[in-house]
Amino acid sequence: MSQPEYLSISCLPLPTFIEGGYVTFHAGDRHPNRNNLQFFILMLMEKGQLYIAEDGHNYTVKAGEMFILQPLHHHYSWHVMTEDTAYYWLHFYVTGRWEQAPNLVSMGSVINVPTLHHYTPVETLYLAKHAKIQHPHRLAQMTRQIFKNSEATESYGFWQAQQLFIDILQEIQVQSQQESAMVQLSNQLQRYLRDHFNEKITSATLSREFHFHPNHLIRTLKATTGLTPTEYLRQYRMEEASKRLLNTAMTETEIAAAVGFQNIYYFSTVFKQYTGLAPTQYRQAQARQIATNHEELT
Incomplete structure (x- = not known):
């Protein structure tokens, strides 16, 4: 794994889950070439190896690892798949400020929040760009439940999906000591x-x-x-x-x-x-x- 990188995201307003899915590639396939997606892409690798590049930086993401692509940045495959590869992907949108850097960067809220009864004094969500997943089976189960809720015709399915997505972010967040x-x-x-x-x-x-x-x-x-x-x-x-x-x-x-x-x-x-x-x-x-x-x- 390359030099650690972190995404520091203002979490007021909270990130919003947009859509997600499960994708499988076979040996010889390539990841799509894109540069205009307005969402973050959280990828949770289940099997194989993904050879993904972002703005000229090459990454190899293995089974049991997570990876996050930035919105409106160029990402593409730098090598064909060498084996069957599968991962869960989740698109999420952020209206606040965010920054990718080698260190954690404190990001303030973009909305005026009363401080007296505001019991979440840390307004920054810290996520590793590329890291090993600590509880892969639990995370996969939560992700599948998000997809199930998203497909529900009842309106409450949307809110349940959003809540579960926040739970996933809490699961993978990096804590500044x-x-x-x-x-x-x-x-x-x-x-x-x-x-x-x-x-x-x-x-x-x-x-x-x-x-x-x-x-x-x-x-x-x-x-x-x-x-x-x-x-x-x-x-x-x-x-x-x-x-x-x-x-x-x-x-x-x-x-x-x-x-x-x-x-x-x-x-x-x-x-x-x-x-x-x-x-x-x-x-x-x-x-x-x-x-x-x-x-x-x-």
Whole structure:
């Protein structure tokens, strides 16, 4: 196998399965020559050897291996088949950014995703271009089920096929050890902030809890959610305050204390920065909107 190459794909929006199939070649056959396909092609080799080239780079893909061709790149056979060769192929489409490189490249989302309740901080799908399949029989079974669902006349077959395809991508994805450790720490930080949002939390508090320098914790959360711990905590507190304003009869002072603010005036200032309205105005505006909606329904 040649020098490792990786496809880093923005996974928001998620890749979409388009179509797939199973193809068999015999000795003396060649793979088709194409350069205008707009889809990625994921190939899961079942038997034989495939001699495939992409943009002048030759690859030999053997049974039990996977290979991915890039969209709108020239691919063709660089050698005739020397034996019976068969593989599953799946076309999938990506609307986000992607890049093929010798290393993993972080790719951000192309859509604006709220960070507070976004529990998938890594927005990049990493796939090896050419690699050995770890669980070939399981992957083949999942692929055959995708084809079966795709052929179903019921509408839910489409959604089942998409879900299974995402499962396949999860099965074959490459995990960045550094990013994995960062994500794990970020998840722990987020959980701690959510569980203790009504308490006084400082950089020193987090440093003692997680045994890391405050700057490292700030960088970690910022890299995975787009927010510093202070920003994350403040945003979470504001959402909790909003819920209490809408769903309880608690006073503004009671709500401020319940979400971790000692000073009612500071709470009011921060809430107005977050929503554009003071707490009392926010409650009144939401009450009027609910009343209006009720009148329209009746």
